[in-house]
Amino acid sequence: MHYDSYRLSFKGWILSILAWSAVSAIFAYFFFRSVVCFFVFFLFFPVFVKVVRQKCMAGRKWNLKSQFADALLGISTALAAGNSMENAFRKAYYEMKAMHGEKSDIAKELHAIVKGMDNNLTVESMLLDFANRSHVEEIEDFADIFSVGKRSGGNMKDIMGVCCNTISESVELQREFRILLSSRRFEMQIMSVVPFGIILYIGSASAGYFDSLYHVFPGTLIMAGCMLLYVTAFLWGEKVIEKTQNF
Numbered sequence: 632m633h634y635d636s637y638r639l640s641f642k643g644w645i646l647s648i649l650a651w652s653a654v655s656a657i658f659a660y661f662f663f664r665s666v667v668c669f670f671v672f673f674l675f676f677p678v679f680v681k682v683v684r685q686k687c688m689a690g691r692k693w694n695l696k697s698q699f700a701d702a703l704l705g706i707s708t709a710l711a712a713g714n715s716m717e718n719a720f721r722k723a724y725y726e727m728k729a730m731h732g733e734k735s736d737i738a739k740e741l742h743a744i745v746k747g748m749d750n751n752l753t754v755e756s757m758l759l760d761f762a763n764r765s766h767v768e769e770i771e772d773f774a775d776i777f778s779v780g781k782r783s784g785g786n787m788k789d790i791m792g793v794c795c796n797t798i799s800e801s802v803e804l805q806r807e808f809r810i811l812l813s814s815r816r817f818e819m820q821i822m823s824v825v826p827f828g829i830i831l832y833i834g835s836a837s838a839g840y841f842d843s844l845y846h847v848f849p850g851t852l853i854m855a856g857c858m859l860l861y862v863t864a865f866l867w868g869e870k871v872i873e874k875t876q877n878f
Contacts, residue, residue, distance in 0.1 A: 632739070634767070636688070637684045648676070650679075651675075651679045654679075655670075658858065662854045662857065663851065663854060663855075694736065696802060696805075697806065698731050698736065698737035699767070699802075700769070700802035701731070702723045703795040703796075704795065705719075706791065710788045710792050716754060720745060721745055721748075724742055724744070728742075740761055744761070755777060758777055758778070769802060772798065773794060773798060776790065776791075815872065819869075823865055823868075
């Protein structure tokens with residue numbers, strides 16, 4: 632399983648179509664009051680689907696990273712209790728299956744490692760394969776450290792204990808940072824809705840107030856400019872939050 636691609640389910644396609652239909656309808660009504668514009672905006676649906684896939688892929692990678700940190704805590708605890716490396720991975724698999732479910736990505740990956748060990752495959756080779764497929768920095772670091780430790784003949788229990796604790800603490804800090812950042816994202820989403828609420832309120836309270844902005848060329852240009860400013864501000868806000876989140 633590769634984590635650099637994401638395939639939408641049937642439900643995902645339906646939800647994406649409904650979501651973009653709603654966005655197209657809102658933009659067509661508030662900015663142009665035109666049915667034709669709705670169909671024009673809907674032509675950008677493939678771009679929207681691409682963004683949705685990227686968001687879903689990023690979310691899946693974050694979930695994998697978070698679950699991997701939980702697995703590392705289990706491995707570290709098992710090693711500290713005197714278990715071998717192989718048994719530590721087996722115990723971590725059962726813990727992750729109980730914690731995140733048998734169908735979770737981390738449970739599937741640990742199950743593959745356990746099955747590989749039963750078939751005489753090395754943990755090192757399977758971790759490197761997992762890292763190459765996931766492209767998650769923490770997993771790649773862990774696989775590299777594990778591989779170097781194996782080749783150098785060092786004390787693997789001590790090396791892995793320190794490595795597991797360090798990566799787990801790093802991911803935990805990222806979790807706390809994301810929680811703090813989620814409030815800022817929510818504020819931005821609220822502010823994104825406010826302009827439409829203001830237009831709807833004024834239009835309802837004063838019928839015909841915005842008529843001069845629709846179906847006339849100067850008004851259409853003004854509303855097109857407003858739409859571009861709104862979209863630019865929204866995308867800029869999303870970019871800032873994304874950059875801050877990945878800092």
